[in-house]
Amino acid sequence: MPLLAIPFPMLDPVAFAVGPLVVRWYALAYIAGLLGGWWLATRLVRNTALWNGKPPLDAAGVDDMLVYAAAGVILGGRLGYVLFYNPTYYAQNPLEALMPWHGGMSFHGGLAGAGLALWLLSRRHAASVRSMFDLAAAVVPIGLFFGRIANFVNGELWGRVSDVPWAVVFPDAGPEPRHPSQLYQAGLEGLVLFVLMMALVRSGALRRPGLLAGAFLSGYGVVRIFGELFRQPDVQIGFLAGGLTMGMLLSVPLIVIGLTLALTAPRHQTS
Structure with a gap:
């Protein structure tokens, strides 16, 4: 081990166990992200002065949003991983595609x-879909922050080999010290984007639907591409042409869609 490498802190992925019930830090990260998002979304919809007219949901509707979003993340995240990151394996083992607890989310x-x-929720509540997306964008960085911290605790999705003084030797990544890219992503995708979202909310962005x-989609695309410069690609994919990674490739459309939404947002705010 190089002299300046930091040994990985031996963090137990299991937070606690009560009899046969085992609760992992990763599950707690999801719960913290959902609860934090629910709390903030509830505060935002109760402040009607932030919106152009009325909010897309009332406080009770935020509960529905939590359920819909969680279901979409789990189903879409698993399907995305199967299609984008390991299609050959799951074509040969199709039943494992139905087992997200075995790992693999996009x-x-x-x-x-x-x-x-x-x-679908916006149609049910006859609400502006753009405003619905705005509400979600305000709270997503909370979940991203906790999720990336959980990646670090689990010692997964580690970074590329590096000789920086804060490089970490991860237990399942060989003897080489690596960038703690999970922490970089927690800072960029979580903290930086959260500060950006809150600054835009304070400036009246919610009165301009979309x-x-x-801003979130394009901002996430940019910081994800930057973070991928330090993250080791999935072993079954590796680097793509020109040194790109799958994470970079999938982030480009987000930038395009995000800029389109932002540029087509109404330009005149109303109180």
């Missing part, structure tokens, strides 16, 4: 699934 797939679920969602 953020981009989860985002698409959540988007479809929120579109602006906040567009």
